[in-house]
Amino acid sequence: MSSDKKNHIKLDFAKGGGLLPAIAQDYATGKVLMLAYINEDSWQQTLETGEAHYWSRSRREIWHKGGTSGHVQKIREIYADCDNDAILFRVDQIGGAACHTGYDTCFHQRVARDGSVTVAGEKIFDPEKVYGK
Amino acid sequence: MSSDKKNHIKLDFAKGGGLLPAIAQDYATGKVLMLAYINEDSWQQTLETGEAHYWSRSRREIWHKGGTSGHVQKIREIYADCDNDAILFRVDQIGGAACHTGYDTCFHQRVARDGSVTVAGEKIFDPEKVYGK
Numbered sequence: 001m002s003s004d005k006k007n008h009i010k011l012d013f014a015k016g017g018g019l020l021p022a023i024a025q026d027y028a029t030g031k032v033l034m035l036a037y038i039n040e041d042s043w044q045q046t047l048e049t050g051e052a053h054y055w056s057r058s059r060r061e062i063w064h065k066g067g068t069s070g071h072v073q074k075i076r077e078i079y080a081d082c083d084n085d086a087i088l089f090r091v092d093q094i095g096g097a098a099c100h101t102g103y104d105t106c107f108h109q110r111v112a113r114d115g116s117v118t119v120a121g122e123k124i125f126d127p128e129k130v131y132g133k
Numbered sequence: 134m135s136s137d138k139k140n141h142i143k144l145d146f147a148k149g150g151g152l153l154p155a156i157a158q159d160y161a162t163g164k165v166l167m168l169a170y171i172n173e174d175s176w177q178q179t180l181e182t183g184e185a186h187y188w189s190r191s192r193r194e195i196w197h198k199g200g201t202s203g204h205v206q207k208i209r210e211i212y213a214d215c216d217n218d219a220i221l222f223r224v225d226q227i228g229g230a231a232c233h234t235g236y237d238t239c240f241h242q243r244v245a246r247d248g249s250v251t252v253a254g255e256k257i258f259d260p261e262k263v264y265g266k
Contacts, residue, residue, distance in 0.1 A: 008248045021154045021168055021219075030163030032212075035154055035219040047246050079165075079240035080250070082232050086154075086168040088240045099215050107212035107221045113180050115141045117213070 012084045013040055019055055022087040024065075024098060026105075027076040033098035034106040036063070038087060050075050052089050069130050071095035097124035100131070145217045146173055152188055155220040157198075157231060159238075160209040166231035167239040169196070171220060183208050185222050202263050204228035230257035233264070 013020060019037040026033055036054040038046070042062050045053040052073035056063040066072030073091035080087055099106040099121075108121030146153060152170040159166055169187040171179070175195050178186040185206035189196040199205030206224035213220055232239040232254075241254025 007250050009242065009244050009250050023156055023165060023168065025165055032156060032158055032165065032221050035156065035214060047248060050246065075246075078244040079238075079253070080242040080244055081168060081239040082234050082236070082241065083239075084242075086239075088165050101215050103215070105212075106214040106216075106219075108215065109142065109213040109217075111142050111211040111213055113183065113208075115180060117140050117142050120212070 009080050010084060011040075011043065011080065011087070015085045019057070020085055020087060022052075022054065022089060024052060024073055024089045024091050024093075026093055026098075027090045028092070031105050032107055033073075033091070033093055033104075036065075043087075046075065046078075046089070052091060066094060069095065069100075071097060073098070095124070100127060102127045102130075142213050143217060144173075144176065144213065144220070148218045152190070153218055153220060155185075155187065155222060157185060157206055157222045157224050157226075159226050159231075160223045161225070164238055165240055166206075166224070166226055166237075169198075176220075179208065179211075179222070185224060199227060202228065202233075204230060206231070228257070233260060235260045235263075 018039055021035055022038045023035050024033040039055040042053040042055050052065045054063045072094045077090040097104050102123050102125045103121040104124050105121055109117045110120040111117055151172050154168055155171045156168050157166040172188040175186040175188050185198045187196045205227050210223040230237050235256050235258045236254040237257050238254055242250045243253040244250055
């Protein structure tokens with residue numbers, strides 16, 4: 001991909017200090033699965049491989065989602081927002097769970113208007129069995 | 134809301150330098166509408182009013198979404214992610230359009246694997262008529 005092609009996306013990585021937020025949404029259910037960050041390299045690897053790649057802020061390295069657990073995210077559609085500083089991946093979530101805690105979605109803490117939290121979401125796997133203790 | 138109550142959410146605003154990403158999703162259709170940022174004050178105002186408030190990074194002020202256009206976002210559900218550094222608002226999007234460009238969603242640029250963009254999304258209103266020229 002050449003960045004000077006017409007009608008080609010130019011993500012504004014500078015705006016986010018090199019990182020932009022990327023939302024993963026389940027293609028079949030519409031559930032929002034997680035939010036992570038991409039840098040230019042992880043973006044290119046996502047386009048090239050068709051599987052979601054992020055930038056791990058804690059490990060400071062490219063993160064092929066599912067590389068350890070097998071729960072990769074197969075890209076079905078990609079959307080950029082109106083000012084080119086956020087991305088939406090619509091994915092097939094292999095294994096059915098996006099969250100390292102074993103829940104189907106990372107967004108499994110439901111917050112009431114008084115700030116109280118209840119756990120809402122489906123536990124798909126036991127993290128100890130997938131990642132070890 | 135007292136932040137030392139048990140089972141109350143403690144968002145990790147420090148992790149994002151005072152700002153955390155918030156996703157707005159249409160409650161009825163499941164469509165991802167936009168991504169913006171919240172600070173502690175806009176978060177509290179969202180909880181108190183039941184309408185989405187963000188932090189405008191360009192204007193450097195609290196942004197009551199829809200305050201100008203009337204296209205407010207009525208909060209139906211709120212979810213926090215597993216590490217308390219991202220938020221999902223599930224909303225009724227009044228007026229049917231979240232994007233200042235008039236499209237139903239800010240994520241209306243569909244990106245193909247070769248990086249090319251096509252516009253996908255429904256134009257709901259003419260921005261000039263809502264905001265003036």
